[in-house]
Amino acid sequence: MKKGDHLFLVDGSAYIFRAFHALPPLTRKSDGLPIGAVSGFCNMLWKLLRDARDTDVGVTPTHFAVIFDHSSKTFRNELFADYKANRSEPPEDLIPQFGLIRQATRAFGLPCIELEGYEADDIIAAYSRMAEQAGGEATIVSSDKDLMQLVTDHVSMYDTMKDRQIGRDEVIEKFGVGPEMMIDLQALCGDPTDNVPGVPGIGPKTAAQLLLEYGDLDTLLERAGEIKQNKRRENLIEFADQARLSRDLVRLDVDTPVELPLDALALDDQDGPKLIAFLKAMEFSSLTRRVAEATGADAAAIEPAHVEVEWGAAARGPDLDPGAGTVGGESAEDAPRAAPPDPADAEEGTWSPSALANARAEAAATAKFDADAYVCIRDLETLDEWIAMAREAGVVAFDTETDSLDAMAANLVGFSLSHAEGRAAYVPLLHRDGEDDLLGEGGLLPDQVAMDEALSRLRTLLEDPSILVVGQNIKYDMLVMARHGVEIAGFDDTMLISYVLDGGNNSHHGMDALAERWLGHTPIAYKDIAGSGKKALTFDRIAIDVASRYAAEDADITLRLWRVLKPRLVAEGLVSVYERLERPLAAVLTRMERRGVAVDRQILSRLSGEFAQKAAGIEAEIHELAGEPFNIGSPRQLGEILFGKMGLPGGTRTKSGQWSTSAQVLEDLAAEGHPLPRRIVDWRQLTKLKSTYTDALPGYIMADTGRVHTSYSLASTSTGRLSSSEPNLQNIPIRTTEGRRIRTAFVAEKGHKLVSADYSQIELRVLAHMADIAQLKQAFADGLDIHAMTASEMFGVPIKGMPGEVRRRAKAINFGIIYGISAFGLARNLGIERSEAADYIKTYFERFPGIRDYMDATKAFAREHGYVETVFGRRAHYPEIRSSNPQVRAFNERAAINAPIQGSAADIIRRAMVRMEDALAHSHLSAKMLLQVHDELIFEAPDDEVEPTIAVVREIMENAAMPAVSLAVPLQVDAAAADNWDEAH
Template sequence: MTPPPDTAVLIDGHALAFRSYFALPPLTSKSGEPTHAILGFMRQITRLMRQKSNQVIVVFDPPVKTFRHEQYEDYKAGRAEIPADLPAQINRIRAIVDAIGLPRLEVGGYEADDVIGTLAKKAEAHGMNAVIVTSDRDSYQLLTERVKVLTSDFKLFGPKDVLEKYGVSVEQWVDYRSLTGDASDNIPGAKGIGPKTAAKLLQEHGSLDEVIARAQDGSLEPKGTREKILSSLENVYKSRDLSCMVTDLPLEIEMATHVGAGDPAALDALLSELDLGSVRKDLGALRGPSGVAAEPEPEPESLAREVPNGEWRTPVAGVMWGYVLSREDDLTAELLGAATADGEITRTAPLEFEPVEEEAPEATSPPEEALFEEAASGKKTKSKAKVKPKPEPLGHVDESQFVGQREVNAAGAKALATHLQVRGLKVEPGDDPLLLAYLLDPNNTAMPAVAQRYLHAPWPSDAASRAALSSQLWDLLLPQLDEARLKLYHDIEKPLARVLARMEVRGVKLDSAYLRGLSESMGARIQTLEAEIHQHAGRVFSVSSRDQLEAVLYDELQLSTGRKTKLTGKRSTAVAALEPLIDEHPIIPALLEYRELSKLRGTYLDPLPNLVNPRTERLHTTFAQTIAATGRLSSLNPNLQNIPIRSAVGREIRKGFIADQGFTLLSADYSQIELRLLAHMSGDLLMQEAFNTGADIHRRTASQVLGVDENNVSADQRRAAKTVNFGVLYGMSAHRLSRDMNIPYADASGFIERYFETYPGIRGYIDRTLADGREKGYVETLYGRRRYVPELLSGNRNVREAGERLAYNMPIQGTAADIIKIAMIELDPLLMDLGARMLLQVHDELLVEAPIDKADEIAELIRSTMMNAAKLSVPLNVEVGRGPDWFDTK
């Protein structure tokens, strides 16, 4: 007989449904009913039900207002509106929970928190543990050694964690919340008292009552804190009343019991109607062959096959999978390890092996192939002696395992391939389940979340087990790709990984002496600016201190205050807030220059020379394929894609990127690719005509919108047209145009209105894209790359409008990303045949290192290949520049 449960799992139903709604991409049944919140909710419920010691109880907020709303009319007024398609899914969840036979509680006039608080106390009184599944931190006041909160990554959060993270005890939690407030519930707290101050006060004085008493008798220091508390006393007391949970509700529920009988027929009908076959399968696994509840498994459910602790094995016939434990740049930091498996892990003793000798590269081979020969072999002469390796710690890379391999499959295959390439092995990145997951949903950017989402399994800590799990993910995810995204994988992402691996290994040459000299001269200028700022302020202060700067600008110099920061309500000192004040006081231009130079020096000039690899004397970045939701590449460790090009000082940094001896740099840039794609995808004939006739698109736009002859368009008019041409892709408002162009709002509004009248196809494109996005739940590029945009259905206007801007921008920006990827794949072998090297990709630009005597030929090859990477209704235009350094190519 199964023993009674010893743990009450208390589910905040609304919180888990809300979290599940945003955890999965939009899904619907065959009839079109949204189901992603239901599916995510049930996955978590069944996972918790599989533990034999758990009694799962689901609690929902009642549909009516609670006593807290009566106490405080604005309680929870600041919360974002519930997505329009979520309430119906919550009602379905209620019905499924009832049909399963799980206890479901809702108490009129009280929140789910109060019911959960009461149940937690009941569980303790029955000698049970309690685990609370919620996103509300008010539950921290309930925590004891027997009552814990289950975090989103399935870790238990208890009293020690509260003390470590917030600096207060569980007993002080309500007092802490009374001081800090909670914006999500519109609990006011004490204005100006943040988490650190609140924790310090409670650490020093023990309780809120003592803090208030010290404030009232004048002994609380500092004076500013005392005044903040006294001026907010009413809100502090109100916050304490709102934060205290009720824990003594008269609930009739039997504790320490298993799942009830439920209604199997109703459950089957519900799951069939909603097309939730996977939920039926999960629930079926909890019952025996005759429908009787079976012995639950002690561990949470996982779709992953059992993976024992892995050890190294020699690759055998079949598919070999690998995993790199750390993707710190192998050329600048020690790689922590990798391991292989062919789907299943077996234990084998270390084997003797005979190193396979490869022929020495010829002098004409591309330099990167021989670049790390010495590092790979350990010495310049080759040895034929047999080697018996010592057993290595788990996760260590044994390069001999890959000798003879031509590609390696892994989650992050490019990382493992580059690790091996720098050791002289010719191994290419093979199949990669992380790329599959990213194509399924660009929110899938890292393996821990992917493993949890698709296998309901934690990401293992050892490399060999990760390799096995990667193999399982590959088998699971591949069939889920539709034809377009399968083509994206095979034709773009997988071959691109091979191109990027070579680029990472090659690196780019830096003139470190130049960058250090530029840093020194910039440092001198920064010191001069700091002295000027102090002179304008009339006193010395820390320019880098936000609070000191705020006092100088707005209290002492009395400059007009602009926007306030959302979180703190303080007067903003950000660049965007200072720029409108540039003519008010000479301190502002000095501050802006000081900020720019300090950022450039700290972000680029000082770090970059230190990141040059001493073996290669080149800088090696990592190109990430699975970070940007649009499909664009990202550059990491260091990030070379954000080197400024708009400011003259920022462009000076590019002079430090130089060609190797005997080579020159070629910079190839798609000109106005996003506008050309807009013309193609919108079908606007007038814009297409401008590009097809080679017109200056901004001058042509100004002429057509303003009704003036093209030859008479002024520089300001062209600039306004350029601003709108590019700004329309990002939802530019009349307010923004008015501010950027320093023109009256009425003029800016009229310009945008006439713009859409002139180019009706663009308005049509926006409307069609948003309609498709609302219907399908996603938007996509010309090549079928998707981005899910659930914000389009949000009831919150700000959230919805932000989602709309994302929705009609992504197909343009994502298609541009796809096109340059195609060009890179086509160019890579052609360039290598001519002895040239692709070095960097920065948005719409490629940087290539070419032999000087073939530079003209290679420049033309690059131009033609990039221009023909896509066939559109308007031509793609590519500008190629040449120079000894990156700056001079422009």
């Protein structure tokens, strides 16, 4: 090769995929062979060979090669095992075309180059570099951004579909940096399609901006500490190594040991007849004619070539998971044998709890997953065999697959089972065709197990109390199954076990995170099989073989997690927390969620109208006062009006430097006599009530029950509280009269009353017990007003005739104590100077020295152990309490002080809930527990059972800590009944 020569390098593998998707689907030869991509490929080659001068490239090639990926494993997999791990199977119609395209290349008389262990991109990198060094030029026929790093003054790219040459300027135009920075840019952004991790939160725009500022990746990572944006800085520091790894993954290897020398790529004239024979075989008549004209060959005289078509695995394209065969059809006997039993199994019985837990963790961490071993059960006989095997094992992981995340609305689409590691099966029940019919519903696919038969078989397994059913977030599966008439009897929940063991260490106990952590395995992500966003498929639309792998894997993972986590409960002394506070509550909550609460649509609708009218009036006033219309809901625009246009004194600024327009700030401005802020506060209140409650709640009323079914999370708080969502029924307004009206829409059904029972001052009582404070215990024993008593102790004011303001301050201090008080926070709450707040705290600690001792002891315990405990032994972990950052440390200290108090109270109400159903039934009461709001339980009771119900409820709640803990203070429960929640509370 010499100066003036021009090498064309066609990225064959990328072209195949692009042509397949860009060209009309279902282009087939007369015998049905799909040839759309081959057709596009041949037309492109012919055009480049004949008319390259007329394209945007503007030169005629002297050298030419087509490069392909060889196999799925390359040297990059050594750097990072998961490189391109999320590539999915190519479409079925594309598979035979991989081989045809190589044959086409040869028919054109062009070198067809691939190399084991390297990607096409590496070979292209090597040849383009060689051409440049030889004094020639190169054009890479591809538009893949991964190749842009190769662009130089002598190497450019060419996008055939857009007839556009991509040189230095075009790269800069698209990415904001030159080709020499592309490697660093890709290292920062990562690439989801190739599973290159990058740095979270950084996309091409941010990456370009950072690189232009710092020059290159190494400098950027070194000086990451200088970056202003908190999250961005932290991510760059935390994921620096990941960025470097990503750089190694995206950097192409210009030293790839290519086999053919550059000169072997020199272009010869086409062998017309050979090419025509191939084109005729492909039935590309117009291209055949053009080639015949150009080469002067007689097409009619040429016989079509014999073309080998490979449909199977051998013809598969690159970038496939080698284990990505289809699942399905195998019977239990055909399934591969499970791994030989763990030799430790026989000995396990004699091991100490922690030795067992450690051994299980170690074994799980190195275990292999084999999706090909999973079975798709298509008939009852096979299902019966699997149920028999589960029965034999005594333990079975079970997972439902449905078409909704809302367990009350979900239809059962299928379920999976696993009775031994690596042995899992999926049973499709209601998968539908991907295509919509006229009703917008696909037809039911064939060869699925009949629903009623499957349920009756499942009942024999799941309702048998001698079988342990293991689930991950099993409350969901229990609710779905209960709606299908199946009551799961004995169960374990890996999510709850993890929550008990590692609450606070890992804030999230989802299966994917647990699998990653304990099994070193990344499960198939739902979005990878279903897509995401608006066009995400529901599970019933996912092809059964794909669904099968996904669902069976979930059951396999769940069983493995159970084997790792369950022994830790014993080893770490947390069995009773799990058995008394978590496991039984899952069943209780399932029933509460299923029951739901009646909500009166008319009441909400009336309120919505009222709120809308009032808000509209206020809105007009606000715009009048402001002198122009603006979006009141936008704090930015509001700040602009208040502090810019009107020149009011800005108070505090938010974290991001904006003027704060919080209610607090607006109240302060209102107090100074400005009319506008008051109106804003009023407007915000009304729009909040309307959008969050009166408008949103009706949408949660289920058509078939007329009731609202919230979903409780058992494992999402650090302290042991529950949380409620969709809708959140733990934050229904009560403080303002307007807000309270929303509670009137929560009603009892005809002939019933709502009974509300709430603990009085439970957290202060818990504190009095835990910190062992004599005055507090006495005050509670005597039934005194605790805030008045605190004020009296602190300020020497008699309780009788105490001014409201004095009591209010003491109340704020009491709450402050529970929250791990700081002078800053107390001052802000009370609207007083920090020094004054500090004086209050000082006085408080002088009067209650035991509280200070308790707080110090709690902090010391947390620092030493990394966790704190409730009176029932529940742990909340605070690993960051040892942080060298004073702010982080102080925050963790306050949280660690609060957690045992809030958590013990949460444990108490959990215990009450666990006992409540039996207690009511035992007293022949039919009242049903509906809701829990941290210190309050709401029931629905028949009118004539209200009094005895309240008696039982009060009895259970007040004695809930017993006998595990005998509190040094009495618990007091206030209860009332009425037609709606507002009046009952």
